[in-house]
Amino acid sequence: MTFDLDLIISFLPDILRALGVTILLWIVGSALGILVGFVIAVLRRYGPRGLDLALLAPVELIRGTPFLVQIFLLYYGGPFIGLSLDSVTAGLVGLTIYGAAYYSELWRSGFNAIPRGHIEAAQCVGLNRRQTLKRIILPEMTMLLLPSMVNMTILMLKETAILSIISVPELTLAVSALGTKYYAFVEGFAILALVYWALVEACSAMGRYAERRLSKYRFAAT
Amino acid sequence: MTEKPAIKVEKLVKRFGANTVLSGIDLVVPRGQVTCLIGPSGSGKSTLLRCIAFLEEANEGLIEINGEPLGFTSGEYGERNRLPAAQIQKVRSHIGMVFQQFNLWPHMTALGNVAEALVTVRGMPRKAAEERAMAQLSNVGLSARAGHYPSELSGGQQQRVAIARALALDPDIMLFDEPTSSLDPELTGEVLNVMRELAQSGMTMLVVTHEIGFAASVGSKIVFLDHGEKIVEGRPDEVFGKPRHERIDQFLDTYLDRGAATLL
Ligand SMILES: Nc1ncnc2c1ncn2[C@@H]1O[C@H](COP(=O)(O)OP(=O)(O)OP(=O)(O)O)[C@@H](O)[C@H]1O
C-alpha cells in the first residue's frame, strides 16, 4: 500500500466541506458552551441554594460520563422521550451541553479566584452588583481564565470527532468514509491528525497572543 | 445645638457564628479629626471598620454617619429595621475606604481605577472623570504614573492610587485599615505623608494602624480595642503617657519593638 496523495487531492472538495462542518460545530458549540456555562456558574453562585444543588447533579453527570455515551443517548435515546433531532442539531446540542458543564466549572473557579477585596473596593465606591460583575469581575476573570479556557476549547475540537458516530457529516466521518471506500485509512487518518493538529495550534497561538496582550493586567504584587 | 459627630457607634455587637468579635462597642469619631484605632491582632479592629463601611452587617447596635442611620434604624420598641438599599447607598457615599491590600483593579490603569466610579456610578462623561481623576492623582504625587497598571507600580504607589480612588468621590469621612502594613518600611513614609496632608486639610479620618508614632503625632484621639471591647480611649498623651493602662503597656511591649516604644 502506498501513500496516495492524488486520491486525497481528488476528494479535497468533500474534505473541505467536512472541515467546514467541523469548524462550525467547534466554534458554535464552544461559544454556546462558554455562554451557557457562564449562566450556570452565575445561577449557582448568586441564585438560591436549592438551584445550586439542582445544577450540581447534571454538571457532575456530564463531567462523569464519556462524551461518546452522552451523544449516543441524546441521538438514539432522544426519540423515546419525544426529542427527535437531526444529527447536526443533536451534535451541536450535545457539544453545547458537554462544554457548558466543563466551562461552568471554569467560570466557577474564576469567581472564586477573584480576591474578595477587589469586589469590596467596588462596593465601597458605590458600584452595584451588576456594575461590579461587568466592570470588575468579568474582565479580571477573563485574564485569569484565558489559559484554561483555551485548553478546554482545544478539547472541544477533538470531541467533535466523536460526532461521527451519529453520522454528523464532519471531518472524521468524511475521511473514514473515504478510507472504507478506497481502503486508504492510513493516508486519511494521517491527514486527519495533521488537520486537527493545525487547528489546535492556531487556537493555541491565538490564546498566546491574547495572553501576551493581557499580560500587563496581571495581578499586582502587594 | 451641638454638631453631630461624623461617626457614632452605639452598643455594636458582631458575631461570626458563635464567636463574638465585637461585644457592644460605643465609639464617637469627631468631625475634622483623626481617630486611631489600635489593639492586638484579632481584637476586632478590622471588623469594626468594616461594619462602619457596611461591608459587614452588625448583629446588634446602631451606627450613625453624620447623624443619619447606616443600614438600620431602631424602632419604637428597640427593634432594628433595615433601611432601603438606596438609603444605605446614600449614607455610604459619605465614606471612603482604604484597605491593607490596596485592592486596585488590575485591568485598569491608575487613572482608570480612580475614574471608574465617577463614570459608572456618578455618570460623569469619561473625559471629565479623567480630568478629575488626574487632579486626584497629582494630589498624591502620582500624575506621572497615571497610565501605569497596578502591576507596574510599587506598593506605596498602589496605596496612594487607592487613596486617590477613594477621595475622587468626595467623601467626608475616610476609613483606613492598616494602610501601611503590607509595605516595606521605606515605602511606608510616602503613604503616611499623604495621610498627614489629608489630616491637615481637615478630613475626618478613622485609622486602624500599628504605626504608633503616626497615631501619637497625627491622632487627636486613640481608641484601644482588645477582645472586642473598647478598653481605653483618650488623647495620645493620655493613652500613651505615664501612668499607662496596664493593657496598653503589655500591648506596646508585645507588639512593638522596644525602639519604637521608647520614642513615646
Ligand atoms: N469573615 C469572618 N468570618 C469568621 N470570623 C471572622 C471573620 N472576620 C474576622 N473574623 C474573626 O474576628 C476576629 C477579629 O478579627 P479582625 O480582623 O477584626 O481583627 P483585627 O483586630 O483587625 O486583627 P489584625 O490586627 O490581625 O488585623 C478574629 O478572631 C477573626 O478570626
Ligand SMILES: [Mg+2]
Ligand atoms: Mg485587621
